[in-house]
Amino acid sequence: MAASGRTPRLAVWKFASCDGCQLTLLDCEDELLGIAAAVEIAYFPEATRGTIRGHYDLSLVEGSITTPHDAERIHEVRRRSTHLVTIGACATAGGIQGLRNFADVAEYISVVYARPDYIETLATSTPIAAHVPVDFELRGCPIAKSQLVEVITAFLAGRRPVTPAHSVCIECKLKGNVCVMVAHGTPCLGPVTHAGCGALCPSYHRGCYGCYGPMETPNPAPLSQALTELGMGKRDLQRIYRTFNANAPAFREESERHDA
Amino acid sequence: MTRKTIKVSYLARVEGEGAFSVVVRNGKVTSAELSIFEPPRFFESLLRGRAFSEAPDITARICGICPVAYQMSTVQAMENALGITVTGPLRNLRRLLYCGEWIESHALHIYLLHAPDFLGYAGAIDMARDHGDAVRRGLALKKAGNDIMALLGGREIHPINVRVGGFYRVPHRRELATLAETLKRARELADETLRWVAGFDFPERERDYTFVALTHSEDYPLSEGRIASSRGLDIGVDQYEDYFLETHVARSTALQSRLSDGASYLVGPLARYALNFDRLPPSVRQAAHEAGLGPVCRNPYQSILVRAVEVLFACEEALRIIEAYEAPEQAAIEITPCAGIGHGATEAPRGLLYHRYRLEPDGTIIDAKIVPPTSQNQACIEEDLANFVESFLDLPDEALRHRCEQTVRNYDPCISCATHFLRLDMDRGSP
Numbered sequence: 040m041a042a043s044g045r046t047p048r049l050a051v052w053k054f055a056s057c058d059g060c061q062l063t064l065l066d067c068e069d070e071l072l073g074i075a076a077a078v079e080i081a082y083f084p085e086a087t088r089g090t091i092r093g094h095y096d097l098s099l100v101e102g103s104i105t106t107p108h109d110a111e112r113i114h115e116v117r118r119r120s121t122h123l124v125t126i127g128a129c130a131t132a133g134g135i136q137g138l139r140n141f142a143d144v145a146e147y148i149s150v151v152y153a154r155p156d157y158i159e160t161l162a163t164s165t166p167i168a169a170h171v172p173v174d175f176e177l178r179g180c181p182i183a184k185s186q187l188v189e190v191i192t193a194f195l196a197g198r199r200p201v202t203p204a205h206s207v208c209i210e211c212k213l214k215g216n217v218c219v220m221v222a223h224g225t226p227c228l229g230p231v232t233h234a235g236c237g238a239l240c241p242s243y244h245r246g247c248y249g250c251y252g253p254m255e256t257p258n259p260a261p262l263s264q265a266l267t268e269l270g271m272g273k274r275d276l277q278r279i280y281r282t283f284n285a286n287a288p289a290f291r292e293e294s295e296r297h298d299a
Numbered sequence: 300m301t302r303k304t305i306k307v308s309y310l311a312r313v314e315g316e317g318a319f320s321v322v323v324r325n326g327k328v329t330s331a332e333l334s335i336f337e338p339p340r341f342f343e344s345l346l347r348g349r350a351f352s353e354a355p356d357i358t359a360r361i362c363g364i365c366p367v368a369y370q371m372s373t374v375q376a377m378e379n380a381l382g383i384t385v386t387g388p389l390r391n392l393r394r395l396l397y398c399g400e401w402i403e404s405h406a407l408h409i410y411l412l413h414a415p416d417f418l419g420y421a422g423a424i425d426m427a428r429d430h431g432d433a434v435r436r437g438l439a440l441k442k443a444g445n446d447i448m449a450l451l452g453g454r455e456i457h458p459i460n461v462r463v464g465g466f467y468r469v470p471h472r473r474e475l476a477t478l479a480e481t482l483k484r485a486r487e488l489a490d491e492t493l494r495w496v497a498g499f500d501f502p503e504r505e506r507d508y509t510f511v512a513l514t515h516s517e518d519y520p521l522s523e524g525r526i527a528s529s530r531g532l533d534i535g536v537d538q539y540e541d542y543f544l545e546t547h548v549a550r551s552t553a554l555q556s557r558l559s560d561g562a563s564y565l566v567g568p569l570a571r572y573a574l575n576f577d578r579l580p581p582s583v584r585q586a587a588h589e590a591g592l593g594p595v596c597r598n599p600y601q602s603i604l605v606r607a608v609e610v611l612f613a614c615e616e617a618l619r620i621i622e623a624y625e626a627p628e629q630a631a632i633e634i635t636p637c638a639g640i641g642h643g644a645t646e647a648p649r650g651l652l653y654h655r656y657r658l659e660p661d662g663t664i665i666d667a668k669i670v671p672p673t674s675q676n677q678a679c680i681e682e683d684l685a686n687f688v689e690s691f692l693d694l695p696d697e698a699l700r701h702r703c704e705q706t707v708r709n710y711d712p713c714i715s716c717a718t719h720f721l722r723l724d725m726d727r728g729s730p
Contacts, residue, residue, distance in 0.1 A: 057361060059360075059363020059366070062363045066445060068445070075427070086422050086424070087312065087422025088421045088422065105338045135345065135360045142345075144341075151341055151343050152547055160339055180360065239453050245459065248356060283360065
């Protein structure tokens with residue numbers, strides 16, 4: 040995918056985030072040196088002080104846009120990147136810090152900081168795609184190692200990454216899990232949540248809490264009805280859709296239906 | 300008058316976004332400042348109105364490098380508010396999970412973030428060209444820690460299995476036993492790591508720090524204890540806010556913590572080690588001795604040695620827990636929500652992590668306070684720069700800048716955590 044003959048250049052960028060998704064690259068203990076041999080890690084401040092200026096073939100972007108400075112910086116990243124892939128729930132849906140979008144940010148600042156005048160922040164936390172065109176969005180809070188390796192491999196090979204957009208329910212079936220909601224009455228967002236984790240929570244006897252965000256064409260209303268029948272009140276329903284992907288449209292709209 | 304500024308506007312090989320600036324006038328440091336431009340995310344605000352049971356999943360997202368620390372301080376504080384105590388195998392499983400995070404996080408810092416400073420590389424990938432075996436050893440060690448997290452926590456980053464009262468699912472004895480071989484190998488790798496870092500060239504610099512760490516009557520502290528200092532402080536976790544104050548400085552989206560008399564203090568490996576040396580198993584104390592460490596280490600450049608000692612400890616402790624483990628009947632203690640205030644403090648890889656929550660009768664969070672280790676170390680980092688840089692001024696600019704970065708990285712600062720937390724400007728008055 041790079042200009043002929045040159046090793047493709049990889050850059051990793053951070054916006055408002057916990058660093059967990061870029062750490063996922065360093066957590067690829069078995070693959071890291073192989074990846075470093077296949078690409079030139081040209082910009083990755085969490086891992087190296089050496090930086091190569093110029094243009095990048097693949098930029099992985101972590102984090103959401105929450106400051107005026109970052110809203111400018113993302114355009115610079117886009118201009119310097121042939122392919123831009125967002126990694127994780129912050130970059131793709133605004134992250135947990137997107138809960139401010141339902142609140143008054145000035146009040147949020149006053150709770151944490153003695154000197155609000157020292158803090159420069161936007162009223163909203165927004166995904167990267169709200170600011171610049173994005174070539175691919177990788178889901179998850181955090182992203183899965185195997186999917187990150189797939190994304191890098193796919194872009195090196197010049198094809199689309201294969202990351203199924205069906206629900207966590209399908210992953211449970213593939214794994215042979217007993218349905219925690221049907222069998223145990225445990226509230227679960229699996230029916231509306233994007234696959235990718237390998238049905239992790241149900242495999243540990245808990246309900247899915249939606250950290251991969253909405254699946255393709257979800258239908259949350261009947262799920263909410265079923266959750267109500269399990270005893271969840273309006274506030275509980277609102278909370279369950281408002282976590283790490285609270286601003287993904289399908290989850291946001293469903294949470295707003297349950298305003299107390 | 301000569302004036303020089305040493306500036307690093309985006310500090311590499313730390314978690315999160317920070318910078319620093321050191322100003323030198325006539326061979327004297329006149330200011331040393333860390334600035335943190337990591338965007339604030341307002342966790343203490345957004346936790347209000349959430350259920351107590353949601354908090355461990357939410358606070359994990361403060362930091363992708365030490366999510367278990369956040370989960371552990373959260374559950375301890377919540378359990379304190381709700382009047383329950385987790386003991387026996389559930390407590391030991393929490394310690395085991397924490398051992399996994401210590402091994403993973405310390406191995407990351409030793410090999411990928413800090414060692415390149417000592418050996419003169421931009422990063423571990425460059426270092427691997429000449430020190431391939433060492434980097435592969437570091438990655439294998441890191442992976443062993445991650446294997447504990449993945450088995451017990453469900454995944455390495457933001458584990459899903461921790462809940463207030465215990466876990467969602469506890470492993471069978473035979474499942475945990477699968478980790479034993481990995482950890483026995485990891486213990487050998489940790490031994491090799493300690494011998495490897497003991498051979499590094501350390502600047503001889505010491506300061507008389509006030510060390511602050513948890514202490515515990517029996518154990519090297521991970522998930523519980525009293526808060527103690529090297530100057531005689533010994534308090535319960537619920538007294539933390541009486542003795543430590545947070546202030547807000549203009550250059551930083553991180554709050555700075557100081558002792559109530561305004562003095563700086565140091566949390567993390569050096570503090571834990573100095574205050575709990577006698578709680579380490581004899582084999583680990585012996586390994587520390589062979590690596591050239593006494594019972595107290597005041598040289599921050601040797602923090603990498605103490606981290607390696609702690610990795611060795613964590614491997615041994617994990618093996619001990621696995622060998623003694625019998626699965627409990629219940630994965631968690633049943634909880635009835637009630638009103639209350641709860642305090643929690645545990646030892647994150649980078650140091651003491653304090654949480655306090657106030658709950659409504661139905662368990663909804665009214666307010667939250669979280670004090671991460673890096674905001675506590677921020678004042679100490681600035682003082683180290685101010686104190687040590689003068690003695691390095693004969694270095695050429697690039698080497699001096701690098702030495703300053705190394706001085707900050709001694710602390711393994713986690714800026715994502717501390718923001719509520721870093722940039723290097725070095726101003727040394729050009730002639």
